[in-house]
Amino acid sequence: MMKENNKSCAIVGAGISGIAAAIRMRNKGYAVTVFESNSFPGGKLSTETTMGYRFDMGPSVFTMPEYVDELILLSGKHPRDYINYVPLDPVYKYFFEDGTIIDGFHGKEKYADEIASKTKDIKEDIVRYLNKTEVMYNLTAEVFLHKSLHKLKNFFTKRVVKGLLNFGKIGAFDTMNGMNQKAFKDPKTIQILNRYATYNGSSPYLAPATLNVISHVEIEKGAFYPLGGMYTITSSLVKLAKDIGVTFCFSTSVREILVADKKIKGIRTDRDTLNFDVVISNMDVYNSYSKLLPNAKKPIKLLSQPKSSSGIIFYWGIKNDFKQLGLHNIFFSENYKEEFAAIFSEKKTYHDPTIYVNITSKHTATDAPEGCENWFAFINTPNNSGQDWDQLVKEAKERIILKLNRILNTDIRSLIECEIVFDPRVIESRTSSAFGAIYGNASNNKFSAFLRHPNFSKDIAGLYFCGGSVHPGPSIPLCLLSAKITTDMVK
Ligand SMILES: Cc1cc2nc3c(=O)[nH]c(=O)nc-3n(C[C@H](O)[C@H](O)[C@H](O)COP(=O)(O)OP(=O)(O)OC[C@H]3O[C@@H](n4cnc5c(N)ncnc54)[C@H](O)[C@@H]3O)c2cc1C
Numbered sequence: 001m002m003k004e005n006n007k008s009c010a011i012v013g014a015g016i017s018g019i020a021a022a023i024r025m026r027n028k029g030y031a032v033t034v035f036e037s038n039s040f041p042g043g044k045l046s047t048e049t050t051m052g053y054r055f056d057m058g059p060s061v062f063t064m065p066e067y068v069d070e071l072i073l074l075s076g077k078h079p080r081d082y083i084n085y086v087p088l089d090p091v092y093k094y095f096f097e098d099g100t101i102i103d104g105f106h107g108k109e110k111y112a113d114e115i116a117s118k119t120k121d122i123k124e125d126i127v128r129y130l131n132k133t134e135v136m137y138n139l140t141a142e143v144f145l146h147k148s149l150h151k152l153k154n155f156f157t158k159r160v161v162k163g164l165l166n167f168g169k170i171g172a173f174d175t176m177n178g179m180n181q182k183a184f185k186d187p188k189t190i191q192i193l194n195r196y197a198t199y200n201g202s203s204p205y206l207a208p209a210t211l212n213v214i215s216h217v218e219i220e221k222g223a224f225y226p227l228g229g230m231y232t233i234t235s236s237l238v239k240l241a242k243d244i245g246v247t248f249c250f251s252t253s254v255r256e257i258l259v260a261d262k263k264i265k266g267i268r269t270d271r272d273t274l275n276f277d278v279v280i281s282n283m284d285v286y287n288s289y290s291k292l293l294p295n296a297k298k299p300i301k302l303l304s305q306p307k308s309s310s311g312i313i314f315y316w317g318i319k320n321d322f323k324q325l326g327l328h329n330i331f332f333s334e335n336y337k338e339e340f341a342a343i344f345s346e347k348k349t350y351h352d353p354t355i356y357v358n359i360t361s362k363h364t365a366t367d368a369p370e371g372c373e374n375w376f377a378f379i380n381t382p383n384n385s386g387q388d389w390d391q392l393v394k395e396a397k398e399r400i401i402l403k404l405n406r407i408l409n410t411d412i413r414s415l416i417e418c419e420i421v422f423d424p425r426v427i428e429s430r431t432s433s434a435f436g437a438i439y440g441n442a443s444n445n446k447f448s449a450f451l452r453h454p455n456f457s458k459d460i461a462g463l464y465f466c467g468g469s470v471h472p473g474p475s476i477p478l479c480l481l482s483a484k485i486t487t488d489m490v491k
Helices: 016-027 066-074 108-118 123-145 152-156 158-165 176-183 187-200 209-221 231-243 285-292 336-344 389-408 424-431 476-489
Strands: 008-012 031-035 047-050 053-056 085-087 092-095 101-104 223-226 247-249 254-260 263-269 273-275 278-281 310-318 328-331 355-359 373-381 416-422 463-465
Touching: 008 016, 008 254, 008 263, 016 031, 016 066, 016 231, 016 278, 016 476, 047 416, 053 310, 053 373, 053 416, 066 231, 066 476, 101 108, 101 187, 108 123, 108 187, 108 209, 123 158, 123 176, 123 209, 176 187, 176 209, 187 209, 231 247, 254 285, 263 278, 278 285, 310 389, 310 424, 328 389, 336 373, 355 389, 373 389, 416 424, 463 476
Parallel strands: 008 031, 008 278, 031 247, 092 328, 278 463
Antiparallel strands: 047 053, 085 223, 092 101, 254 263, 263 273, 310 373, 310 416, 328 355, 355 373
16 A cells, blocks of 8 residues: 655656656655546557557557566556566568568577578577677666666666676667678668667667667567557556556646746646646657746757657558468568668658558457458658658558558558558647657667756756656657656655
8 A cells, every 4th residue: 555645746648658657656655647638548659449440559569568567566456457468479570572571580599590591691690699689788778778867876886887887898889780780691681680770760870789789679578469459558557547546637738837946836737727746747858848848948959859750650441361461560671771861861751661560450359340450551751840741641652552562462452441640740749749750869879868858857846757758768668667767766
């Protein structure tokens, strides 16, 4: 039973990190209220249903489920009473234009066997590479994922000192592609491993090789499927939060974070002015400053870092059952370097985009009518700097259909029964992400991790930040860790 402390906390936004922060603050004894602009929780991790098809609108790959369980255990409940998930094997199916199909299996050995059998690379090199990314992960996780990078005392623990002493081994001085090109001969192997840069909206040709740790997380630690779909992560944590006494106010936008004498006073919503002891903003930090803190001193350098990529997503109800597809399918472009140059340098969509197709009905049959599938067809795009998105969406649809028809030898257009479309403008308006960037700041240089906003305000006592736009960065597990780092700081 948690001990009440007679203090109150407002959370701005019911994104996954906001929900996790609410659970943690409630466990500290705060009276917690979450204010959410939308009529539904989850932010990017939300769901829509149309014509018998259910779609997860954002994240589809679930790694490090232990951080979800941790919240449930912390609240004195049993994780399996809230959420169930299964490991995936294979995780991905990779399709190439020359007809090669590679399964991305779980575990170093099986993964390496498959790559070695389909490419010019040999098993020993693949296992050696995956061992190296494991070492890199073990050296960096404590420094970059579990603690604030903005508190000096955090640099003096044994594990962090070990990480810092081995800085040369973590790939900070090479790019992701640089390290992968040195390790492998076959362009297919390199392309598969370079793709992990997109997990935080960056380019493998610019992002530091340190980000190759993502392959360790997915291939060795594993990817999972939450039974019922990704949205059950949101719904189970909202249920947990409510069970322990968190209050949610949906369809309620916070208009201002109120400050007096450099201390938090409370918030102003579109209906009320309310006092709170602590405010945690889960709103994108760029917009937290520009929209909610009109008089605060802005950390200009941090806020002006280049933002991540965004995406165009077609949620299609497909009147067919594609036996050759799995839950996660990638259809690669022929020139990855050009594709990323188009996105990050030219701020354009690419004429031959890499397409990701996610189909949850492969696991949750009720997500689509019988004999049909719910497709989430995604391409990476630049974030929104005023491009003609109506035109770009039209072009993207043509390109996706042409490429999928070619590789799958089918006629997708005639199979589309219903369609929802997201582009960077929709992502921006639905989740208040600055410029519709999906992942906050891009990680396109070796200092990016240090240039994310901290989890606290240096100027305003009682003001904190959590979520994908602040430390340690985007994705479900990092957003859950963000909530942990943030709430651990609240005195
Ligand atoms: C298409 C797509 C694919 C992705 N794929 C993956 C994946 O496979 N795996 C993975 O781990 N991650 C993935 N991600 C990233 C992941 O979804 C995000 O990093 C994470 O969900 C961000 O959560 P957040 O807590 O920062 O808040 P957000 O999801 O950004 O939510 C913020 C919430 O705050 C609310 N809000 C904002 N301002 C206010 C205000 N003033 N008042 C009240 N409410 C407000 C918004 O309405 C929103 O609900 C993907 C994201 C997208 C969009």
